[in-house]
Amino acid sequence: MNVGILTSGGDCAGLNAIMHGFVKTMSAIDPKLEIYGVKNGYTGLINREYRKVKCEEFDGILNLGGTILGTSRQPYKKLILPEGQEKVALMKENYRKMALDCLLVLGGQGTHKTAGLLSKEGLNIIGLPKTIDNDIYGTDFTFGFHSAVNIAAECLDRIRTTAASHGRTFLVEIMGNRVGWLTLYSGIAGDADIILIPEIPYDIEKVIKQAQKVNEKKGYCIIAAAEGALNTEEAQMSKRERYGKREERGEVTASNRIAAAISKSLNVETRVMVPGYTQRGGNPSAYDRIICTQMGAYAAKLAKAKKFGVSVAMNGLKITHNNLSDIAGATKFVTKDSELVLAARDVGITFGD
Numbered sequence: 494m495n496v497g498i499l500t501s502g503g504d505c506a507g508l509n510a511i512m513h514g515f516v517k518t519m520s521a522i523d524p525k526l527e528i529y530g531v532k533n534g535y536t537g538l539i540n541r542e543y544r545k546v547k548c549e550e551f552d553g554i555l556n557l558g559g560t561i562l563g564t565s566r567q568p569y570k571k572l573i574l575p576e577g578q579e580k581v582a583l584m585k586e587n588y589r590k591m592a593l594d595c596l597l598v599l600g601g602q603g604t605h606k607t608a609g610l611l612s613k614e615g616l617n618i619i620g621l622p623k624t625i626d627n628d629i630y631g632t633d634f635t636f637g638f639h640s641a642v643n644i645a646a647e648c649l650d651r652i653r654t655t656a657a658s659h660g661r662t663f664l665v666e667i668m669g670n671r672v673g674w675l676t677l678y679s680g681i682a683g684d685a686d687i688i689l690i691p692e693i694p695y696d697i698e699k700v701i702k703q704a705q706k707v708n709e710k711k712g713y714c715i716i717a718a719a720e721g722a723l724n725t726e727e728a729q730m731s732k733r734e735r736y737g738k739r740e741e742r743g744e745v746t747a748s749n750r751i752a753a754a755i756s757k758s759l760n761v762e763t764r765v766m767v768p769g770y771t772q773r774g775g776n777p778s779a780y781d782r783i784i785c786t787q788m789g790a791y792a793a794k795l796a797k798a799k800k801f802g803v804s805v806a807m808n809g810l811k812i813t814h815n816n817l818s819d820i821a822g823a824t825k826f827v828t829k830d831s832e833l834v835l836a837a838r839d840v841g842i843t844f845g846d
């Protein structure tokens with residue numbers, strides 16, 4: 494069997510681990526397996542950047558962060574090609590040049606959207622759900638998410654001791670532009686006092702009031718805020734309007750504005766900490782290595798059964814799959830009645846609403 498693999502979109506821990514799981518299982522199923530590694534995601538598939546990768550090259554990468562194939566985050570619409578060339582046609586042409594029986598696509602939402610399109614065009618596609626944002630519809634967890642939760646929670650732990658020593662209020666800005674899963678999970682694990690996520694717009698007065706209460710009780714306060722956190726006023730605006738207003742004020746995220754408002758009202762020392770891309774880097778957690786192994790092995794079995802046009806998913810503790818036509822491009826948001834939001838409220842965490 495000839496299998497192409499590409500990794501696309503922002504990287505995360507677990508991309509190599511899942512390829513490891515797939516290749517180990519697939520090569521045992523089919524000793525004649527040929528792997529084509531496509532470089533830098535869809536860009537490589539369009540530009541004919543691929544090579545045969547020996548199965549042995551996937552040895553020893555279970556615990557290695559990043560992706561040995563390289564990735565690119567090139568919004569599909571923005572991929573500009575020379576006059577007369579067409580993206581889908583080039584991808585189909587290169588798929589045929591490699592004589593692929595199937596193409597394994599490791600990526601997040603945008604990647605899945607394109608995967609759905611290629612599948613509709615008749616290519617044999619199997620998707621694998623990657624992202625630290627955990628926002629792919631139809632799967633309880635994406636790989637890379639738990640590793641990022643561990644990192645962000647550790648940041649909150651480390652910030653707590655320095656915040657306590659200095660009696661400061663800290664706002665830790667956690668990745669997640671449109672969805673707050675990473676902030677919610679790591680905020681709970683890292684014992685944050687206040688969690689701010691895009692799905693639950695905050696009222697700054699309520700955030701300040703809560704920060705005051707916490708400061709009075711403990712002498713310091715920890716806020717976990719998603720990079721996409723927005724206030725009730727911003728929640729009424731279109732994305733364009735919101736970004737426009739922020740640009741006028743010289744802001745990218747709301748973090749510094751929130752911290753400044755707290756500092757001004759409460760007269761407490763306030764600091765912002767942004768772990769940023771460390772949440773995507775480094776080795777996968779043990780749990781991610783395990784689900785990557787399960788998901789990679791499952792993908793090999795899908796390939797063997799010629800079950801294409803699907804994406805691997807996790808439902809409860811079970812590894813399963815969804816049809817790309819049902820999930821490609823759909824987002825899984827946190828809802829106000831998510832069990833985890835309720836559990837967070839139970840233990841006294843507030844959301845600024």
Ligand code: F6P
Nearest residue numbers: 503566624625626668669670773
């Ligand atoms: O999708 C993962 C993610 O890390 C988001 O949480 C974040 O908003 C975005 O990628 C950053 O993207 P880029 O790598 O393009 O800066």
